[in-house]
Amino acid sequence: MSKRHSQKYKIDRRMGENIWGRPKSPVNRREYGPGQHGQRRKGKLSDFGIQLRAKQKLKGYYGNISEKQFLSIYKEASRIKGDTSENLIGLLESRLDAIIYRAKFAATVFASRQFINHGHVLVNGKRVNIPSYRCKVGDVIEVRERSKQLAILIEATQLAERDVPDYLVADHNKMTATYQSMPQLADVPYPVIMEPNLVVEFYSR
Template sequence: MSKRINAKHKIDRRLGVNLWGRPKSPFNKRETPPGQHGARRRKPSDFGIQLMAKQKLKGYYGNIGEKRFRKYYEEASRLRGDTGENLVGLLEHRLDAIVYRAKFVPTVFAARQFVNHGHVLVNGRRMTVASYTVRVGDVIEVRQKSREMPLVLEAIQSAERDIPEYLDVDHNKLSVSIIRTPKLEDIPYPAQMEPNLVVEFYSR
């Protein structure tokens, strides 16, 4: 289990945002950085601003290591079009991201664990790799035996998040398909994401 799962609320305070828009985030009540007394935030340099943008995007998707995240950037830079747009598009094609977006689980951390534990099928086959890249038209389903899990039932009934338009979700069958690769403006990030700054960070 990732250390980030145990300290996910510290991420909010360290980055200075309510990263997932959750009402239970301690950032809603205490905006200082983590630590016994907190710390004053200094005005960041250009490098610091770019680094923060990268950390926000990495942190949002739960458990992406630096090596893998850099690979996403390198792949995005090889594709046609805007590299920043390509980057967030690739991240939204992750299996755990789609499970989270479809509201099958309450958090991105739960989505990773849910996939790793074998509760998800892709085109009828069990998939346990959270970073698996889902293609447009693939059908993702919650396994029959997993559909009555309290985690799933509570997530479906939650009004905390909306399902984006680029997904076709059926909560009766607990299935979802990605209709198209989203643009940045289509993705319901609770906090402002700046993939252009992430591109600047890696292209230095």
């Protein structure tokens, strides 16, 4: 098992939830945590523990981005006018790696990040190889011409386990996607319940 798969499944087991809704997640077979003490009875979490868990789950969902990056996104969300928790989701979903994943050009967020790093993606006609690149409403994201026949890309577009959300318009024949609008929490098709309000409480302590 590669390090990437190992990390992904470890996050699932630590959370005790199949946070990406993947059919191969080990949580589908065993819900207890990893390690020799994973099956011990869990004690009741404190308010801090609940908030921390919400933060770790949301952070892990987006490819387990670094704490520094996640905190930076939270600070930006708190500066924008409106509800900070909704702003946080909107900013996370506007990341290029999230859009490539949502458009079904990659099977996982981790694969999306690698796909971008390898230079397969154009934004408004220009190559971008930074997964955290912030897309703007109206941006057109496409797979570069010589990458459109990659087996991993074609397989990802055919995945039946999730659909492209309404805030993206994806054309899997042309391998393009248009970022239509910044989504709110209710618009994002998370397989599990995400609680960005608890993330805001965690950082607001």
